[in-house]
Amino acid sequence: MNISGDDFYALISDMLQRRGTETLQRTLYRGLREAILNGRMLAESRLPGSRIIAEQLGISRNTVNAALEQLTLEGFLHRNRQGTRVAHVGHRDSVQPAQVLEVKLAQRVARLPAPTSRAMPVPAFTPGTPAIHYFPLPLWRRLYDRVLREEGSALLGYGDPAGERSLRSAIARHLALSRGIECDASQIVITEGALEGVNLCTQLLSETGDIAWIEDPGYAGAKSAFAKSGLTMVGMPVDEEGMRLETEGEHSPTLIFTSPSHQFPYGSVLSIHRRFALLEFARQHNAWIIEDDYDSEFRYSGEPVPAMMGMQKNAPVVYLGTFSKTLFPSLRIGFMVMPKALANAAQPAIGSLLRGGHRAEQRTLALFIEEGHYARHLAAMRRLYRKRYKQLRDALHAELHVPHRVLAGEGGMHLTVAIDGIDDKAVARQASQYQMAPAALSGYYLDEQQGQTGLVLGYGNTPASQFAPGIRRLQTLIMQSRGEKG
Structure with a gap:
């Protein structure tokens, strides 16, 4: 043994006296383990017999044997008829205490966009957050209790990887009425938010190294999904007619990501001639369009803009929707709609990529839609957001005196204010000290150094009383x- 018998017993005795609520067995086990790991007991050192250890420490032999057996099981000791010896456990303390392990993330992960603030309570002007205090929580609780009462433990298993049939059918009926999309439940997959839908598209439809076109500026979640999948991203500029196709000199894309009904963050609507041009381009180049329809339910003038997926039969479009923006973020339920042929081809893969779950929540949401509560809630939120939209524009006109342009679109839950020549990231950081969380517009560009500067102001969950002072x-x-100077 590397330490004397007296030192060994003194070490263990001291630990036993300071063991607190630990059992004697656990304390003895931990003391011997630490002595081996820190080198005080070298490999091949022989321990006294269990009877001698028990007598010296004044504890039962069964306790000693239990600790020694556990250490033997984990490979710290060897026990046989010749006695108990310390095993070779490899290098210990091979790094000096002052040294710190250098951690290098994979390049594709290190390049991911900065995360969005998720602070609670939600700060003023946080983009993408609905008016959560207006959600009918008592009604939701009653529906949830009803689901559990009627279904009980039957909902505790994984369920269909594509999601609960009742919810997929309810979504199909809702889309036919509200978005002009004719589909059935077999074409729908329930996802954990819209971002999982983007991830699924990259897994199903692309290979590492493929090209993905994205709106520039655009949704940071899509950039994250494409980056971690090893896709090469090419930014397509955005103007008042939405994404502008610039195809000269570029290799053909495999995926094209767009938010045509309300571009994020500029708010523009993809014009009809650009929609048809994009659909035709995708067909000719065997590309897939990912249509992100994140908040089209909230349009404040004219009729709702139809979804691209419903414009042509068998369009090369995968449609993504989410309930995080229309109901509440922590629900984490979104969905993707695939053309029939793609849905049939993807069905076996869905079972390998997803496991199902959140079954009670999905059943509750199905009831919420089928009984008309979802449509009523959307109508109420549309009225609220339309009012806040106008109030925020009025506050900007009255209180913001630096030269700026408001990029709005007639809908959604945010306004974008383009302001030249500012460090918008610094402004956003400083705003957090005053319980505000506007987003820096430049952060949504592929090349942040070359992007337009400004602020993205969410008003969905911000009361109008906070607009002017904010x-x-x-x-x-x-x-x-x-x-x-101010």
């Missing part, structure tokens, strides 16, 4: 970022 504070921060 804009005044942002005005001060913007001027400070320019070195001007």
Whole structure:
């Protein structure tokens, strides 16, 4: 043994006296294990017999044997008829205490966009957050209790990987009425939010190294999904007619990501001639369009803009929707709709890629839709957001005196304010000190250094009473970022 018998017993005795709520067996096990790991007991050192250890420490032999057996099981000791010896456990403390392990993330992960703030309570102007305090929680609780009462433990298994049939059927009926998409439950897959839908598209439809076209600026989640899948991203500029196709000199894409009904973050609507041009381009080049329809339910003038998927029969479009924006974020239920041929081909893979789950929540949401509560909630939120949209525009006009342009679109839950010559990321960071979370517009570009600067202001979960004082504070921060006095 590397330490004397007296030192060995003194070490263990001291640990036994300071063991607190631990059992004697656990304390003895831990003391011997630490002595082996820190080198105080070298490999091939022989331990006294269990009877001698028990007598010296004043504990039962069964306790000693139990600790020694556990250490033997884990490979720290060897026990046989010749006695108990310390095993060779490899290098211990091979790194000096002052040294720190250098951690290098994979390049595709290191390049992911900065995460969006998820603070609670939700700060003012946080983009993408609905008015969660207006959600009819008592009604939801009653429906949830009803599902559990009627289904019980039958819902505790994994379920269909594609999601609960009742929810997929309810979504199909809703889409036919509201978005002009004719589909059935077999074409729908329930996802954990829209981002999982993007991930599924990359897994099903692309290979590492393929090209993906994205709106620039555009949804950071799509950039994250494509980056971690090893796709090469090419940015397509955005103007008042939505994504502008610039195909000269570029290799053909495998995936094309767009939010045609309400572009994020500019708010523009993809014009009809660009929609048809995009559909034709995708057909000619065997590309798939991923249509992100994240908040088209909230349009404040005219008729709802039809979905691209419903414009042509068998269009090369995968449609993504989410309930995180229309109901509440923590619900984490989204869905993807595939053309019939793709749905049939993907069915075996869905079972390998997904496991199902959240069955009670999905059944509850199905009831919420089928009984008309979803349509009523959407109508109420549309009225609320239309009012807040106008109030925020009025506050910007009255309180924001630096030169700016409001990029809105007639819908959604955010306004984008383009402001030249500011450090929008610094303004966003400083705003967090005042319980505000506007997003920096430049952060949504592929090349943040070359992007338009400004702020993306969410108003879905921000009361109108906070608009004017919030804009005044942002005005001060913007001027400070320019070195001007407020």
